Amino acid sequence: MGLRFASARAVGAVSTWGLKHVFHRPAANFPGKIGLYADPRLIEHLAPRLQKGSVCVVGTNGKTTVTNLLADVLERAGERVVCNRTGANLDSGVATALLHGGRADWGVFECDELWLAKILPFLKSDYVVLLNLFRDQLDRVGEIDRIQESIANTLGASPSTVLVYNADDPLCAAIAVRAAQLPGRESTPSIAFGVNEDMGLPQNTVADAQMCQQCSTMLEYAYRQYGQLGAYVCPNCGFARPALDFAVEQVELGSEGLSFSVRGRDAGVAGVASASGVPGADRQVSAPFKGAYMVYNLAAVSAASVLLGCPGEALQGAIDAFDPQNGRLQTFTLSGRRILLNLAKNPTGFNQNLKIVAQDPNPKIVAFFVNDKEGDGRDVSWLWDVDFEELADQGQLAVFAGGIRANDVQVRLKYAGISSDVVADTDELLARIAALPADVNAYFIANYTALPVVKAVLDARVEGEAGGAPTSGAATSAAASAELRLPWTPPASADEPPLVIAHLFPDLLNLYGDGGNVKVLERRARDRGIPVEVRRVEHGQHTNLAEADLVFLGGGPDREQRLASAELMSLRDDLHVFVEDDGVLLAICGGFQILGREWLLGDEVVEGLGLVNMTTERASGGSGNRLIGNIALRSPLASAPVVGYENHAGRTHLADGVEAFGDVVSSGGHGNNDTDKSDGVRYKNVVGTYLHGPLLPKNPQVADELLRRALARRAQRTGTLAPQLTALDDAAEQAANDWVVRRLNVS
Template identity: 70%
Template sequence: MGLQFAAARAVSAVSTWGLKHVFHRPAANFPGKVALYVDPRVIADLAPRLQKGSVCVVGTNGKTTVTNLLADALETAGQRVVCNRTGANLDSGVATALLHAREADWGVFECDELWLAKILPHLQADYVLLLNLFRDQLDRVGEIDRIQESIAGALAASPKSTLVFNADDPLCAAIAERVGNPTAAFGVDEDLHLPQNTVADAQMCQRCSTMLEYAYRQYGQLGAYRCPTCGFARPALDCAARDVRLGADGLSFAAHGPRGDAALEAPFSGAYMVYNLLATWAAADLVSVSAEALQRAIDAFDPRNGRLQEFSVAGRRTLLNLAKNPTGFNQNIKIILQDEGPKAVAFFVNDKEGDGRDVSWLWDIDFEELAGQPGLRVFAGGIRKNDVQVRLKYAGLDAALVDDASAMFAQMDALPSDARAYVIANYTALPPVHAELGRLAGEAPDAAGGASSSPKSPGDPSGSGAAQATDGAAAPIRLASQAMEGDRAPVGPSSPVQNENVPAAGADPAPLMIAHLFPDLLNLYGDGGNVKVLERRARERGIPVEVLRVNHGEYVDLADVDLVFLGGGPDREQRLASEDLMRMRDDLHAYVEDDGVLLAICGGFQILGREWLLGEEVVRGLGLVDMTTERAPGGSGNRLIGNIALRSPLAERVVVGYENHAGRTRLGAGVEAFGDVASSTGHGNNDSDKRDGVRYRNVVGTYLHGPLLPKNPQVADALLARALERRARRAGVPVPELAPLDDAVENAANEYVRNRLNAG
């Protein structure tokens, strides 16, 4: 320590005083940030203040809860603790916590997965507690492989740190296998018999890329897994939960470990809280906190940070919780479903930098589980409330738009007085909702929830919260005139008409056949939502539909298919799917040349060409379209990312979406693009010709996620129109006219992005 350290402490103290007394803001990050600028070794300089050691808590979900609960347990056991309790989990947050603290026994620090590499080498923590790894903010942090490499690198720089990891997660187990650090494994050692969600983040062996087999799954990729090829499997558990009981009133389990056993219970719901408590117990046991002290900490645990926090608003019990990725939202939905009574649920979603700009992941959430719940009111809020409303619509839920939590409570008058409210918010949406619920909870019931009239959403004079649009429905689609190669007029708007969503008397029963290729592998960015949209838009017109989910290793006769969907996936999964696709090459070529309809997104779009980018390698493609994809200078880190708007012959409205790709695609001479970039922020196929995607016969390929079709219903109907023409030829049935649908919700979501990009 020297002048640099002294200067760092001085500027930290001044900035802390200014933030608290002048700007009246919390000083959780900035003092550490300026201190690190002055002295990059400030964490290492302050680490000796921790007399007994430190614990870093890392993982996608549950970090803040586990960090606070472990710190509480240590304090209950009489230890002095330094902790970044507010969730300021970058190096600046850890530095700030240390700068503000005096000498202590233990440090317990929440650490961002990618920032652990900047914290652990300086802190040299005794333990790193790895909770789980799920896809989260793909546009910011990239694929999970990158996170694994970063965590493994951090551990290599602190070789004496013991890795305490979730062995039920193959992604965590792969890190433990890779590093040379001491390890301790925890997991749930029995089948909880939980219903499974649609999308799981890790289907393949981390060693050899074979599909994993499961004796049982808990949720996501967590469970008892093994690879039938190389033997990679869940490690033996050092700390195990057994005799797990999950109920609406709480949970309990028996914890077994090398130092003893414990019976733990908590008034929380959800399987994910079993893992959070088990992880806390595993770490507490290692730092010599007794089971009795941990149980007392659990009993007294009263989070005030919006994580599983209870409020009483207008006499209604209200639960607020954070969810920032599909797994988190799905686990919250499980909690909501335990309440069998009438209830209101609000989802607040932002897309600020801390959240990730891409909201495609909303379509990987199983909102459908809420459909059909009696006495359920659903609300959509946050910056991207229009996207939430569209997603809920296609899940069978009619959501009202709200600007804040007050608007939600003002619209709950029709529900019984004992109906509960659930508010789920993502990262940056949580603080304002948390603050508002705190304010409402302090007001009299009439002030909080007794408004005499419902607030009006922007552009909604009815006050119902539903999106309004003067051009909500498209005109009936003349199938033969729909443009697929750019030489025909786009669909125009018209007045909405009623649709009874039932087949007309005597309607032909031959279903429209949609093949979703390899959804078990190619499931990034919520692109499966495109299939949901196509299916629903056909059914609402009384057209029978059958969706074939063609998983890895399965075969489909494309002669019996009218529309094929092909998405993108992580590199490991995409490589395996490409082997299946190359075996289908001749069938796909015949299908395309016979005017079969094909929608391909991102990696699925790339493989249509003669060459495409698989990881960092350019490999042979299907050759269905004259185009190639090459590696960008600088490799996969040089990505084209952001919201984008296009003008396409397939839609009169501007087409909006989100792109995130490292490949640079070049179309052959005379090959038509899906659309031309109409926004200043969009890149397109290669960032030079300002065109995105491809159109060839009835093939549409694009880099647009979002997913593509929910906010661009005219494109969806263009694809359906051509698919119905193929069905007519295949099955010998008449070609129906596509009746217009009420697309007010979809068009409002489109308009929001379009206006944001100034792409009117």
């Protein structure tokens, strides 16, 4: 320890005082950050303050809730606890909590998945509680494989740490398998919890893991809860959900709350819980929370509380009293209206929030606030993996889009059949809804950096009402324009052959919201009364491409692309005939790469479909050397700039005479490679590009050009006339396009 440790403590104390008393800001990160500069081993030197040990909580969703609840349970059991309750989950946040906490019995720390590697080797925690792994911030984090590798290797650096994991998630179970094989962990148990029955939940369109983590075969499910969570087995190698040490049963989900029982496999639970003095591992849990995801959060808290020696009374008491006031499932009453505020920062989180909204059968107000700051991830393509279409079944709604990327949210809602209005901020939103009846409940859903801003306004309004002060931004003339609307109803289709869109392998190739391109094409045709048939050709299925007018091909993670590529190569001859017969083909990212003679499959350069004379190679520096960011092109397919987002490690090179999809006109974009300043490819009616987001929602001119060509193909195929495309109202799409153009300073 010595001088560096003493210096770290001193600068931590001084910075804490300054932040709180001079700048009036929370001191959740900065004291620990500068403390770690002074002493890089600060966490290790502070860890002995925790006399009984510590717990790290990791996972994509639910970390803050589980961390706070577990800390509450320990305190109700009479233990002294240090906890980073505000969700400051980097090493600086953990160090700050330790600096502020003094001596305690236990430490309970929320940890970012990738930053666990900078925390656990120093903290040497007794337990790591792994909640789930979902796709999140692909521009910052990359594919989930990277997170899995990081967590498993970190457990290897703390060999006595017990992993407590959600066994219903095959991504978490794979980490447990990998960790058990690491040197020094042979005698360290892993503790599995999960839901041991089918909760009967409707499924969402996109799941983050459908393939075996051991042999890359498609998993089979006895039942699925949501996302990839459920009872799975690989029919090839036998990888399956392990036996549950803590099994959730008798689940009841209602509009007012939930309940379930937790059954421990035995009182010892692999020899760990027996040392705690707890007479048994069984628990009965009830909670006033909504959402199936809270079943998993509470199951994790229940399992950990047993392992930490806490009685069932402490668990239930903590749940009954839980009111974190941090914007997660927080209820406000404002001018007689009930407003539920919650966090959602990825497709799974948003989908679970939509299910909470669906439990309210009455007319309702729903607002989505989405930012794209560093803490959120700059890429908002994940919005197209959220099943906003579920709102279209909810009857009368008043829907609003806010946050930095409000225009993108509005476009996504439009193509889900939901009319929405953009609001500048929470004050404007409250003014707009003030004219609606007070008994219409409101649901405000915000992502990571948007949540505190929304919460601060609601807190101030509630405090103002309680003090009798007039609330700023009360009902204005704008409020009268807010109205409850019914979802969009497609116009009647003409009596003619449908336009056939073949979406190839959407169950494997949908990494960046790629399926949104198909939604846009379908909606823009139906808005013109053109009948459309979308054929989802999933893994193992076949289709006759001669009957298709437009083929869409997306990109996917390496494991999924490998499986899809085998089927695509078997379709090579059919695809060649389709393309040469003027079929329209749109290919994004990995789907774009495979069009060439050679392309990247994982770290290998392999043979492609050969539809276009181009090749793709790995960049120097490997997969970490990625081209990432917003981008704008000039393309002959549109008069307006074509905007999107790129995130790829491959470097694609077009042969001489092969035309690019467009030239990069933004200073921040790259395109196919590091030097050409062009993106994608055009050949006959083929368009390939690295632009996702997806491509078509913010670029309606490109969408219509593809439709025009597909309708010409349909006319040739069926002997009918190709209709003229009537103009549509593209104000929302243009606003989203303009926003990116302004950000990139494109003239």
